[in-house]
Amino acid sequence: MVSIGVDVMGSEKGLKEAVKGCVKASQKRDIHVVMVGREDEIKEILRKYPKRILKKAKFDIVNATEVIEMTDEPFSAARRKKDSSIMVALDLLKNGEIQGFFSPGNTGAVVISSVLKLGRLDKVSKPALVTVIPSIYGFRTFLDVGASIDLEPRDYLLFAIFGKVFVENVLRKYKVRIGLLNIGEEDYKGPEVLRKARELLKEKLGEEFVGNVEGYQLFLGNVDVVVTDGFTGNVVLKSSEAASKALSSLMKQEITAKWYGFIVGGLMKIALKGFRKKTDVSEYGAATLLGVNGNVFIGHGASSAKSIKSGIVYAAKLSQVNLNQKIDKILSGMGEI
Incomplete structure (x- = not known):
C-alpha cells in the first residue's frame, strides 16, 4: 500500500474538486490517500458522499489551518505559513508517514517548501x-x-x-x-x-x-x-x-x-x-520534482477532479520508483562536477 499526501487546499478549482479527486484515487487498489487541509471543511464535503463510495475509499485527513494561495509570494508564504497544507504534508513526508506528496497548488511555494523541509541532494544546488x-x-x-x-x-x-x-x-x-x-x-x-x-x-x-x-x-x-x-x-x-x-x-x-x-x-x-x-x-499526471530528498509531485493549478486523481495515481507509481534516491546514488559515484 502506497500512502500519498495531497494538498487539497491549493487547487484553483476549489476544495470540493480536490476532495472528489482524492476519493476517486483512494478507491484504487494499493493507494491510500492522506488529505491535508482544513479538517472541518473536508469533512463537511465528505458528509454528502454516499456511504457505499466512502466504504471503498482508503483515506485519512490531517488538519492544516493555513493555506498558501496562488497569489502568495512563494518564499515569504513558505516561511510565514508554518501550518499550511503544503508544509504539514511535507512534514509527513519527511517523517516517513507518507511515501509521496502531490499538490495542485502554488508551484513556487511547493518547490521552496520542499527544499526547506526535505533538503537538496548532495551536489545539487x-x-x-x-x-x-x-x-x-x-x-x-x-x-x-x-x-x-x-x-x-x-x-x-x-x-x-x-x-x-x-x-x-x-x-x-x-x-x-x-x-x-x-x-x-x-x-x-x-x-x-x-x-x-x-x-x-x-x-x-x-x-x-x-x-x-x-x-x-x-x-x-x-x-x-x-x-x-x-x-x-x-x-x-x-x-x-x-x-x-x-x-x-x-x-x-x-x-x-x-x-x-x-x-x-x-x-x-x-x-x-x-x-x-x-x-x-x-498517464503522466504531474510534474516530478527532482533534486530533493523525497517524492514530490506538482499538478496543474486548474486541475479537475479527474486530473487530481490521475496525479495521485502517478505519484503513487513513481513514489515506488524513488527517482531521487537513484539520482543521489549516481551523483555520489561521480567525481567533482
Missing part, C-alpha cells in the same frame, strides 16, 4: 521539475518547467542526469539522447552560460549528448531529454498547451460551421483514436 510531452517519436522528457532560474553550467549537467534517470526508469528507454534547448544548433549560438553548458555536457555525457536543439525539435526532433532553465521551460510548456487548445478549438469551429460537419466529425472521431493514444499524457 537547484532542483528541477520534469514533465513528459508527446512528439512524433513518442513521449519525451522536458525539464526544467518551473522550479529554478539563473542556472550555472553545472546545473544544466545535473538536469541532464535527472532527465536520463527519468527516461530510463519511467519511459523505459535505455539509449538516451539528450539535447540542450537553444536558439540554434551551432556551437556559438546562445548566451555564454549555454555555450559553457554545452561544452560541459559534451565532455561529461559523450555520445548521449546530441548538442543544441531548437524549439521545434521538442516535438519533431529525435531526442529523449530536452534541458533548459525553469523560466524558459515554463513559457514553452504553457505556450504549447495553449497552442494545442487553440488548434483543437479552431478545428471544432470549422467542422460545426458546415452542414455536413456531423458526418466529418464522426469520421474524425474514429480516425483520431490512434492520435489520442499517441498524444495523451494523462
Whole structure:
C-alpha cells in the first residue's frame, strides 16, 4: 500500500474538486490517500458522499489551518505559513508517514517548501521539475518547467542526469539522447552560460549528448531529454498547451460551421483514436520534482477532479520508483562536477 499526501487546499478549482479527486484515487487498489487541509471543511464535503463510495475509499485527513494561495509570494508564504497544507504534508513526508506528496497548488511555494523541509541532494544546488510531452517519436522528457532560474553550467549537467534517470526508469528507454534547448544548433549560438553548458555536457555525457536543439525539435526532433532553465521551460510548456487548445478549438469551429460537419466529425472521431493514444499524457499526471530528498509531485493549478486523481495515481507509481534516491546514488559515484 502506497500512502500519498495531497494538498487539497491549493487547487484553483476549489476544495470540493480536490476532495472528489482524492476519493476517486483512494478507491484504487494499493493507494491510500492522506488529505491535508482544513479538517472541518473536508469533512463537511465528505458528509454528502454516499456511504457505499466512502466504504471503498482508503483515506485519512490531517488538519492544516493555513493555506498558501496562488497569489502568495512563494518564499515569504513558505516561511510565514508554518501550518499550511503544503508544509504539514511535507512534514509527513519527511517523517516517513507518507511515501509521496502531490499538490495542485502554488508551484513556487511547493518547490521552496520542499527544499526547506526535505533538503537538496548532495551536489545539487537547484532542483528541477520534469514533465513528459508527446512528439512524433513518442513521449519525451522536458525539464526544467518551473522550479529554478539563473542556472550555472553545472546545473544544466545535473538536469541532464535527472532527465536520463527519468527516461530510463519511467519511459523505459535505455539509449538516451539528450539535447540542450537553444536558439540554434551551432556551437556559438546562445548566451555564454549555454555555450559553457554545452561544452560541459559534451565532455561529461559523450555520445548521449546530441548538442543544441531548437524549439521545434521538442516535438519533431529525435531526442529523449530536452534541458533548459525553469523560466524558459515554463513559457514553452504553457505556450504549447495553449497552442494545442487553440488548434483543437479552431478545428471544432470549422467542422460545426458546415452542414455536413456531423458526418466529418464522426469520421474524425474514429480516425483520431490512434492520435489520442499517441498524444495523451494523462498517464503522466504531474510534474516530478527532482533534486530533493523525497517524492514530490506538482499538478496543474486548474486541475479537475479527474486530473487530481490521475496525479495521485502517478505519484503513487513513481513514489515506488524513488527517482531521487537513484539520482543521489549516481551523483555520489561521480567525481567533482
